[in-house]
Amino acid sequence: MKKKITFWAALCMVFVCFMSMTVAAAGTATINQCIISGTDQITVVATISGVTSDDGNLYLFEMKQYQNDINGRNDFCAMAVNAPVVTFVTTLDHGTINSKLCSKFIVAAPQGGTFVPVSQPFYITNPEAIAKHTVPNPVTTSIKGITADNNAMSAITDLGIQHVSYELAIDRFFQPGPTLPYTYNGKVYNFNQTIVAEYDLIMGIFASQNVEVTMNIVNYFHPETAFTVKPSGRVNGYRHYAFNTDEQQGAESIQALMSFLASRYSNPTTGIISNWAIGNEVNNNNPWYFAGNYNVTNFTHEYEKAFRMCYNTIKSENANARVLTCVDQRWNWEDGTKNQYGARKFMDAFNSDVVSHGNIDWGVAWHPHPVPLTAAKFWNMPSNYKRLNLIDHTPNTKMINPQNMEVFTTYLSQPSFLAPNGQVRYIIISEILFNSMTSDEATQAASFAYAYKLAEKNPLIKGFIVHRAVDNVYEKNADKIACGLFNCDANGQVTTQKMIYNVVKFIDTPESAAYTQFALPLIGASSWQSLGVNP
Known part of the structure; x- marks a missing residue:
């Protein structure tokens, strides 16, 4: 037996040496x-x-x-x-x-x-070298923002909003109907003229209000526009779908649309999309960017292809556009749900892929929601959530909510995550919600005030976009969430302002203290200073 072991060991060593020489x-x-x-x-x-x-x-x-x-x-x-x-x-x-x-x-x-x-x-890595549009983005003096709603556009001015987010579904531009032709790379593409007119109107409103626009670029699955969806993701039942980079028609059509939109919305007259978030909470392949069944490494590799296609196309039209990935509050938390990944795992894999394949100036649209979403009191979770020890101030925290946002910005300040210019990447909170349905309007307003003040003291957070302007009927019925600044009726139409409205309006003004003092007893604090934030 001893001789056999020696013989096989020697044979293995010869094979390893041979393979090493072959690789070398x-x-x-x-x-x-x-x-x-x-x-x-x-x-x-x-x-x-x-x-x-x-x-x-x-x-x-x-x-x-x-x-x-x-x-x-x-x-x-x-x-x-x-x-x-x-x-x-x-x-x-x-x-x-x-x-x-x-x-x-x-x-x-x-x-x-x-x-x-x-x-x-x-x-x-420098598609901006050929950009025709170089107009600067709007200058903001506040991080205050809101998810815009067609039913409450006039409120943007009254609230003193400087950042807005809005959804743009790429599949809608390919729906049947009257068309607007666009020639890109020698081919003619026909975009739905009605949808283009809709966004022209919306972007015109934003331009008149001089707000910075974050456009959430998503994709839905419909049979007539299935070519926009990654083939392995063409399964009904998910919220949003992965962009198609696997097939020539889908990839080239999406690239043409990105060129059309980036060119059209890159000047003050028609409006400027400053921030392009490619996908929504993409660390959740299921249900927010469904690409099929993948582990986090392979999913991120596929997502990077779509991100690169959008990045190079958008930046080749507007040199000052920011192109962002998007993750949620589940930092290290994974509960076993198939095709969901901790945001940290995804960010590590995405950054590694980008650096390996040519570092570019990507940023992050981030959603550090309260945990759970239905409970506005992020500083005092329900007891069943407290027992899970979800929040701490280390990179190993399971979740990131407003209490520990510095974990995220510190993580992205590591040398390995820096942008090509050596700076920390652009970070915007593009969605954060505070629910009034399971508590009351005062708690909702207090939660917003506290979270806003925590974000405001972090210089790496460039915007704080509260979701949303008006309660949404679907969210109320399906998710038990009413997070708007306005109540709505059964048809989704605006009814009355909530208490949070004036808190949002005055949070970044000299009158902030007067409109936020009520929150301290609800939080259990004697002063804003005792919480480490400005009054």
Whole structure:
């Protein structure tokens, strides 16, 4: 037995050494840069370590959004002599059917008669270099914002709102009806003219109010517009759906729509979409960005493809646009629900993918809701939630609500998470709700006041958008949540103001103390200063 063990151990060592030599012989290339470097030029720079090549050259291949390998291909777009550092130059071809704006690039070497990939895929990282629109975003002096409602647009001015959020469903623009043609990369796309007119009206209102707009870009699943949805996600029963980057029609149609919208809403006259949140609470594949059954690593890899496509297209039209991912309050919490991931896991995976494939200036639309959603008193959870020890002030906290928001901003302040310019990424609370249905209007108003003051003292939080202007009938019936500043009737129409209305109106004015003092006894505090916030 002893001799057999020695023999097999030796054989394994020989095999490992052989495999090691094989891997070393193949070598690796690391793409370090991929930029638009001229009117119609892309420059790609890579460092090479031990790569062998049959002809002494290395080759750059382009892969479209919907392509994942170069198997059997020989249509390289650039060539360079094999060296420790190689530079490839190819054409951008933007505005033609051969546009490489949203493509990924890979270095390959001819080995044994076939092209073998030797680098990671890498995307263009400066799409803003070709942007026609460079108008600055609105200047804000307050973080106060609201989810806008068509029934209460006039309230935005009265409330002194400086940030608004609104939903834009991409599938609606492809619904049947009168069309508005748009030519992009040599192809004509027809967008639903009625839906375009709807957003023209909404954006015109926002422009007249000079507010910063965060547009929540989502996707619904309908048979007539199914091509916008990732094929593996075409299953009924989910709230929102993953963007299609797997098929040419879907990917190119979404890219054309992003170009159309980013160009149209990039000036003060027609309105400016400053922040584009790609998907809603995407750490919840189920139900908010359904792509099919994936673990967090594979899901994030798929999401990054859609994010890159939207990022490069939007930034190529409006250089100052911010493109954001979106996560919720469940930081490390996972209850076993299939296709739901802790926000921390998702953020780690997303950041790793982006850095590996070309770091870009992404930001975060964040939802640090009270836990549970139905209980407005985030500082005093129901007893069954307290027992779960959900909130602490470390990176290992299970949840992040207004009490411990600094956990999130501190985490994103780590060197590995910084933007390409070395700064902390743009962070906006694009949705946070306070329920009056399970408590009362005074508790709702007090909860908003306390949470707002906690956010206001954190300089990394650029906006605090309370959800929503008017109670929603569906949310009241299905979720037992009434989080609006206005009550509504059975048809969803505005009826009366709630107590929270004036608290929101005066929270960022010299009269703030007068309108928030009532909250202290409800919170159990003697003063705002004792809570570490401004009065």
